[in-house]
Amino acid sequence: MASQFLQEVLHVNRLTIEGGVPLEGSVRVHGAKNAVLPILAATILNRGVNVIHDCPDLKDVRTTMKILTHLGASVKREGSTVIVNTEGELTNHIPDALMREMRSSIFFMGAILSRCKSARISAPGGCELGPRPIDLHIKALGEMGAKIQESHGYINCEAEHLVGTNIHLAFPSVGATENVLLAAVFADGKTTVTNAAKEPEIADLAAFLNQMGADIRGAGTGVVEITGVKELHGAEHTVIPDRIVATTYLAAAAATHGNVTLTNVIPAHNTAVLSCLKDCGCSLTIGEQSVTMRAPRVLAPLDYIKTLPYPGFPTDAQSPMMAMLTVADGTSIVAETIFESRFKHVEELVRMGADIKVDGRVAVIRGVPALSGATVTAMDLRGGAALVVAGLAANGLTEISNLQYIDRGYEDIEHNLRSLGARIRRA
Ligand code: EPZ
Numbered sequence: 001m002a003s004q005f006l007q008e009v010l011h012v013n014r015l016t017i018e019g020g021v022p023l024e025g026s027v028r029v030h031g032a033k034n035a036v037l038p039i040l041a042a043t044i045l046n047r048g049v050n051v052i053h054d055c056p057d058l059k060d061v062r063t064t065m066k067i068l069t070h071l072g073a074s075v076k077r078e079g080s081t082v083i084v085n086t087e088g089e090l091t092n093h094i095p096d097a098l099m100r101e102m103r104s105s106i107f108f109m110g111a112i113l114s115r116c117k118s119a120r121i122s123a124p125g126g127c128e129l130g131p132r133p134i135d136l137h138i139k140a141l142g143e144m145g146a147k148i149q150e151s152h153g154y155i156n157c158e159a160e161h162l163v164g165t166n167i168h169l170a171f172p173s174v175g176a177t178e179n180v181l182l183a184a185v186f187a188d189g190k191t192t193v194t195n196a197a198k199e200p201e202i203a204d205l206a207a208f209l210n211q212m213g214a215d216i217r218g219a220g221t222g223v224v225e226i227t228g229v230k231e232l233h234g235a236e237h238t239v240i241p242d243r244i245v246a247t248t249y250l251a252a253a254a255a256t257h258g259n260v261t262l263t264n265v266i267p268a269h270n271t272a273v274l275s276c277l278k279d280c281g282c283s284l285t286i287g288e289q290s291v292t293m294r295a296p297r298v299l300a301p302l303d304y305i306k307t308l309p310y311p312g313f314p315t316d317a318q319s320p321m322m323a324m325l326t327v328a329d330g331t332s333i334v335a336e337t338i339f340e341s342r343f344k345h346v347e348e349l350v351r352m353g354a355d356i357k358v359d360g361r362v363a364v365i366r367g368v369p370a371l372s373g374a375t376v377t378a379m380d381l382r383g384g385a386a387l388v389v390a391g392l393a394a395n396g397l398t399e400i401s402n403l404q405y406i407d408r409g410y411e412d413i414e415h416n417l418r419s420l421g422a423r424i425r426r427a
Helices: 004-010 033-045 059-071 096-101 105-116 135-143 174-184 200-212 243-255 267-279 315-325 345-351 381-393 413-418
Strands: 014-018 024-028 049-053 074-078 081-085 118-122 147-151 154-158 166-168 190-194 215-217 223-227 236-238 259-263 283-286 290-294 331-335 355-359 362-366 375-377 397-401 423-426
Touching (some): 014 381, 033 049, 033 081, 033 174, 059 081, 059 096, 105 118, 105 154, 105 174, 135 147, 135 174, 174 190, 174 200, 174 223, 243 267, 243 315, 243 381, 243 413, 267 283, 267 315, 315 331, 315 345, 315 362, 345 381, 381 397, 381 413, 413 423
Parallel strands (some): 024 259, 049 236, 375 397
Antiparallel strands (some): 147 154, 331 362, 355 362
8 A cells, every 4th residue: 555655645635434333453552643743853952863763654753854854864764763863963944834734843943942052943823723822932932041033924043052940831831841841951050840731742752852861850740840961962762652542543442332452552641531431331451551442332421521731631632532422322511621723523523413512612512323424524633533433433434535634643544443343445
């Protein structure tokens, strides 16, 4: 089968699903997109060879590898391992076209600033989830002594040297926390971040930085301390499993009343989702690095889910779990508190027979006996995943277009789901 890259070029971007088959069997969860992206950016902080294992082959990862190559690093993939050599001279500028390919590459700002003392990147701009402001990033780096000005759609940062200080984030932003970590590793003295994001991907980034020789404590908690060091060396690292991919597979298994085992998971990273699945009547067996879930014949609804910063219910899990709730036996309510516009999948689910009413950031989902297959369009990454979950549960044929969104976060989704018995293929 043509590689995902080829399929993007050939624009083969439709999934067809013959739904109604309970998912059965075992599938391995790949490395976490939201950990590997900042980790790849962090490789420019040393002048060495970095070996990153379990690096999923995703569109966003390929874009990040293109950015590293543009900056002057040498990057190659060997299976699921990516090797990044950053010994040479690096440029400090990311062109607009590359930045536009991936809104969330803003964490290169901190990394380039640390390595090159100045950075020129284009503003990430809005995206499918609504505006992607970076005020918290700008404020934090400014407090460390960076001179930042935005003009003509570009952000220009200068900082001969960054000074450690106390930084309080008004919101526990994942990206802003990552940018501060990347900017603080060489800063003079100690930087303390309070109200830091606690997502596991932050702890994984810090683990990689510490393997390079950084001095970071408390990552994964609300208070992170970074003590500046003189230089860092190349490191080897295995990326944590993708907790949102795990959630998506479990939501699909629950929606199809199946029985699956996920391997290469860290159950502790998924407590909020696992608790919801239990409340829906799923029986869960939690292993060291696996989760086995048997779904009930009839799913119970969830009275109220509110997306929150980690360890609360993850915003990235909202849409796949909503797709599952469309066929629960009763009414569920979902509040999306993190992003402004993250209900674009609702209209597409309604086309498949779901009964969902949206009022601002709250969606009321009244379960229906069954969805019916339809032709639907992915509008963003996790919304696209929700359509896959719905298509697997629906009676009849579902066709999903705009796969480039889904391919940003799911490696070979059709192959992995087929291994669980799904009747799914890329057109
Ligand atoms: C990261 O995005 C993830 N992306 C997102 O995953 C995830 O949904 C999000 O964290 C929340 O968990 C990556 O890690 C690459 P934030 P990020 O900064 O860093 C507002 C996926 O599907 N905000 O925590 O952009 C912002 O507008 C993606 O894999 C400001 O107001 O998230 C949003 O409403 C989608 N000012 C909220 O905070 C800022 O300076 C959370 O954003 C920064 C953010």
